[in-house]
Amino acid sequence: METATPPVVVRLPRRRANGALEGEVLAALQRAEGPLTPREVQARLSGELTYSTVVTILSRLLSKEVLTRTPRGRAYAYAPVTDEAGLAARRMCRILDGVPDREVVLARFASELPPEDALLLRAVLTDGIVIPAPR
Numbered sequence: 001m002e003t004a005t006p007p008v009v010v011r012l013p014r015r016r017a018n019g020a021l022e023g024e025v026l027a028a029l030q031r032a033e034g035p036l037t038p039r040e041v042q043a044r045l046s047g048e049l050t051y052s053t054v055v056t057i058l059s060r061l062l063s064k065e066v067l068t069r070t071p072r073g074r075a076y077a078y079a080p081v082t083d084e085a086g087l088a089a090r091r092m093c094r095i096l097d098g099v100p101d102r103e104v105v106l107a108r109f110a111s112e113l114p115p116e117d118a119l120l121l122r123a124v125l126t127d128g129i130v131i132p133a134p135r
Contacts (some may be wrong), residue, residue, distance in 0.1 A: 058078050
């Protein structure tokens with residue numbers, strides 16, 4: 001009588017969601033005290049990513065105008081153009097730039113805000129609340 005061979009289970013590594021790698025790299029740069037080279041970014045990400053992957057991600061973020069770069073030795077050092085709040089504001093502006101009727105979008109946005117956010121937005125617009133400058 002033959003015994004059945006147990007099936008072999010192959011587990012593939014989980015893929016990150018779209019933009020997750022960019023988010024991880026950007027978060028590492030935002031936590032840094034100053035600009036980082038690709039090798040320094042790679043080290044802060046526990047070495048999970050290859051050097052070429054980190055360079056590709058940095059290049060993509062640079063083309064999206066989320067980062068700046070300056071020469072450092074034979075490499076470039078990268079830094080975010082603004083803090084997290086500034087990046088969110090930039091994304092919101094880009095969305096508005098892509099729609100034909102900004103007034104409708106802004107009105108819908110404001111009408112769908114939770115009450116506490118609507119009050120905050122009103123205060124910012126009418127009272128001129130000073131927003132802290134990015135680092």
